[in-house]
Amino acid sequence: MAVSMKNVDPAFQGIGQKAGLEIWRIENFVPVPLPKSDHGKFYTGDSYIILKTTALKSGALRYDIHFWLGKATSQDEAGTAAIKSVELDAALGGRAVQYREVQGSESDKFLTYFKPCIIPLEGGCASGFKKPEVEKIEPRLFCCKGRRVVRVKEVPFSRSSLNHDDVFILDTDVKIYQFNGVNSSIQERAKALEVVQFIKDNDHDGKCAVAIVEDGKMAAEADAGEFWGLFGGFAPIGKKASIKENEDEDPGSGKLFICLVDGNVQEVSASPLPRELLETDKCYLLDGGPTVYVWTGRATSLDERKSASKAAEEYIAKKPETTRITRVIEGFETLPFKSYFGEWTTAGGAPVVSEEGRGKVAALLKQQGVDVKGLLKGASVKEDEPSLFNSSGKLEVWRVDGKTKTPVPSEAHGHFYSGDCFVVRYTYQGDQKETECFVCCWLGNQSTEEDQSSAFSHVEEISSSFKGRLVQARVFEGKEPSQFFALFSSLVIFKGGQSSGYKTLVSESASEDETYTEEGLALFRVRGTKPYNSLAVQVEPVSASLNSSDCFIFQSAKTYLLWFGSFSTLEEQQVAARIATSLKSESSPKSLKEGSEPPTFWNALGGKKVYPSQRELVDSDKDPRLFEYTRKPGNLLFEETFNFTQDDLLSDDIMILDTRCELSVWIGQNVSPKDKKQGLAIAEKYVERANRLDGLSKDIPIFKILEGSEPAFFTRHFAWDPSKSAAYVDPFERRLAALQGRPAQGHDTPPKKRTATNGANEPKLDADSSSPMASSQRQSPLTPRPSFTPRKSPVESKEPSPEPVVDPTPTTSESSDAPPPPAATGPFSYEILKVKSSSNPPGIDVTKRESYLSPEEFKSVFGMEVDQFRALPKWKQDQYKKAADLF
Structure with a gap:
């Protein structure tokens, strides 16, 4: 720089x-x-x-x-x-x-x-x-606009300032009045109440009365009479609509493009603008209407940047006073700025900085007087344990073949094929003791479009028949989220497929050159350190598939071994050993460290060839961002909500939560049925835009979440208050009750909108908008299925499946009338509490077997006190319980 x-x-x-x-x-x-x-x-x-x-x-x-x-x-x-x-x-x-x-x-x-x-x-x-000190506050009238961010503007204290569309606050010496225009929304009224509280606390020391005046409701209300009396008595308000705020600019239609370094003015008619126009040693101005952008190349000097800033100020002197200026530096452009261009690519690619390089850059900047603390931090912080589903539920998996779906036996759960699609349903008991369900389709990278569409249809069918709290998802191979990983004891992806559609494609495109060096040869790359991120993927059995950062499972007709890359960690090696045991339980694999391979190993892989031998840096999760989905004539818009909270999730809206690793489309209860059905299609439109402008993966997992059914992995990104979602309380009522010191009244569902959205000129989504695969064309499969056959692990073959807490099958009226068995209290001995025991005490909660142990026996079994055990994450408690045969 x-x-x-x-x-x-x-x-x-x-x-x-x-x-x-x-x-x-x-x-x-x-x-x-x-x-x-x-x-x-x-x-x-x-x-x-x-x-x-x-x-x-x-x-x-x-x-x-x-x-x-x-x-x-x-x-x-x-x-x-x-x-x-x-x-x-x-x-x-x-x-x-x-x-x-x-x-x-x-x-x-x-x-x-x-x-x-x-x-x-x-x-x-x-x-x-300065503001003069006065003994009496003169009446002030404020107009409040905004559903998430409130804009407060003082207007003339006159009846003519009022209208039916907005909320107004009249601040007087003894009382604050809030006037709710009949056409104002509940959210606008709620935001205005926050302003009332702010004025009360700051200008009245919290000792001022508050009154609510509803537009059109005179009756015999004393507060309404006082309010209108301050305006000289009641008189009808004119029908004139409130003055509109500045319209947002239309992304992709920059009006003027100016090079500010050499004074070269370019009228660029291209829409969108070509990214190649931006040169790193120049500054440019882009007129976006209400916002003017100044782009600064990294190679420009401080004086050049100051000159560009001054030129921008002079340029907007002829524009409305409300015009904003946004200045962006090369490499740190905002999404609104990128929206004016075509596919956004970073010039020269993303820089890769080694630790040595970071030190040199930091030293250079320090010489220039830059305080480098925090400037070039690149080391990832310790990852938080993700929020996972309750692990004591019921798991069901189906393989999709055209229009049909075939149940997958429990011993094969977690085994997927690149040429197939699968439907996964997990039913469990949530924190609120309600039946909850997670249902998703897993789409192999080589699966056919027909199978993908069918998988999604099965998900919709299952979802429509479930009456409890539900979360839907679409998961692509290689982009599985932690919630999906944690459902399986081990996740393994095999080459090939079993569906008739995939087999037809293989037979049509098979090549005579597709051969294996040895019958039964298979190679799996293993990645992950925890149960919620461990994965084994079958790769081509050649040495070029190896990587020094990973572990590999190698099998031939005579050999079964684990290959540990020089940069793999002990945790990764332990995960590889566990998955290898689950694949082939009758023999233990031998360990082989990189650099100590015998010639027979390389011969089996077709000879030693070059493979990646440098440490790979894995990007950590980026900070989540929340976007509001809106429609405008001829356009779909995703507007970012900054510094978001739970209160920004409004029942009338569809919101997109983007964590860069997964995408959640949140749908409010008051959204139209049509838009609810198109939730995933809307999310795909966001992915298409974010991929073009910000490099978001097209295969990112997408979750569909309905208001009131938010799972923990979604709520952890908010300071979540469960009481707000237990029963609907409109935000205006909640804040008014808090202001008046009384409990808020809840409702089962939010009130409906007063007017329906006009669908004229609404942009259309894909013709097959119900299908999440519209923008995901897959490559034709060429690889036949290997002879390697997965086998059950010792745990799977010996231990019975844990009894599920929730059974999604509806019970009959007879069973519902039967009295529940008496609850057991304990304590009981460890031997009769074990899952394998034939004499389990009647009436125990099978999901909490450990709670019936005496404190002494609990410490003997788990090696820790009860309080220490309870402080562990849920998934880790379950691991201890599985090892002790109490799960």
Whole structure:
């Protein structure tokens, strides 16, 4: 990076060291830090610089810079804020995205930093005047807009300011009134109540009465009479709709493209724009309507970046005052900016930085004056244990063959074939003691489209007949999520397939050159360290398939062994040994470390050839992002919800939660039946867009989740309050009850929308929108199925299946009337509690056999106290219980 640090303001030394907000106010053209007690207080006569530092799961720090301009700030102060923002970015290593925020037209991202709202104060530092102290508050009228992020704007205290579409807050000396326009939504009313609470706490010391006035409901309400009396008495409100906010720009239709370094102005008519236009030693301006973008190449100097910033400010002088500016640096572009271009690719590919390289870069930046703490962090943090399903449920697996599905015997559960599709159903008892179900289709990489479509149809059929809490999923081979892994004792993917459609393709495309060096030869690559990420995949039995980062299972007519790559860990080697035992239980494999192979090993693989011998770095999960799905005439939009919470999941909406490893499409209860059915098709549209702009895998697992049936692996990304989903309470009622100090009234389902969505000009999804495979064309299979046959493990062949807690089969009225057996209390001896015991005590909970042991015998069996055992993750408790024959 060619940025010199000598011209960076001293106020920015040592900033961005930890997550949080840092704010500076421009005073006499110098950025002055604000104390945390003043964060969120903005004066209309001032300009501010705001730095938001976010700690990512990878350990790195992400920076967003905003400069906020009050409506009465001077041009000189506004210009200073813009230039100083560029210097602040340089101090952070030139990696931040910079946003120009104008009072009254702030971005959603900026507003989420200061919940519930921003209400600018009159006055300012530079003008020398402050907000005067008054004994009595003059009435103030505010208009509130927004369902997730509320925008508060003070309007003239006049009846003509009111309308039927918005929510208004009237703040007086003794009481705060909230006026709900008849056409306003429940979410807008709820957000406005947060503003009422904010005004009450900040301007009235929490000692002010609150009144709710409903548009059109006069009756004999005293509060309504008081409210209208302040306006000189009741009179009808005009039918004029509220003034619309700035329309969002239309991605993919940039109006003007300017090179800001050499002054070359290019009118580019291409839509979308070609990515090749951006050169790393130049700065460019892109006019997107309400937002103007400045793109800065990595090879530009600090002075060039300042000049580009100044040019952008001059450019928008002729545009509306509410126009925003977003400045992005090469390599850190935002999705809205990328949307103007075709398929987005990083110039030169993604850089690979070794540890030695990281140290050299950090030392160089330190010489330039950059504080490098957190700058180039790349080591992944310790992965959290994922939230998995209850492990005491009932697992069923079917193999798909055309329109039919055939049950897979329990001993073959976890054995999949690349040429086939499978349907998996897991029924279990959830935390709320309700029957829950997870149903998914697993699609092999070489399976036919007919089988894929049929698998999805079977999933839909199973889902429609289930009446409890349900989660649907689509899983592609090689992209299995942890929830899927954990359902099986071992997951193995074999080459070939058994469906008639696959066999037909093989016979039509088989080649005479397809031969094996030896009958019965098979090679499996094994990856994973835990039960929720372990996988064995059959690969071509040639030396080029080996990899120093992995473990491999090798079988020939005479040999059965484990090959450990030099970079494999002890945990990975133990997983490989466990899977090898489950595949061929009658013989124990021999271990072979990389570098000690005998000649016969290489001869069996067709000779020693070059294979990957460097350590592979696995990307850790990225921070999750939440997107709202909306329709506009001729377009499908996915708008990001920043700093999201559970309250952002609104019953009227469809939301996409993207963790980069899996995708969840969340569907609110109030969504139309038509859109509910197209949930997966909507998710596929998001995947198509994210793949083009952000490199998201097309085969990412997709979960379909209905409001009220959220599984733990979804809720863990929120600060989840189960009481909010136990019974529907509309957000306005919940907040009003909290404000009034009373319990909220719940309902079984949310109220229906007042008006139906107009479907005219709605964009159409794929013709076969019910099929998740519309955009997933698979390669024709060429590899025949090997002679290697999986065998049951000792555990599978000797131990009976654990008794399931939940039986999805409906019970008859006779069985439901029968009295339950008396509950057992214990304690009982370990020998009669074991699964294999023929004298299990009647009435015990078979999922909690360990709880009937005495404390002394519990410690003898498990080697730890009861409290220590309970502190373990659920999956680890189950492992101990399986080993002790108590599961």
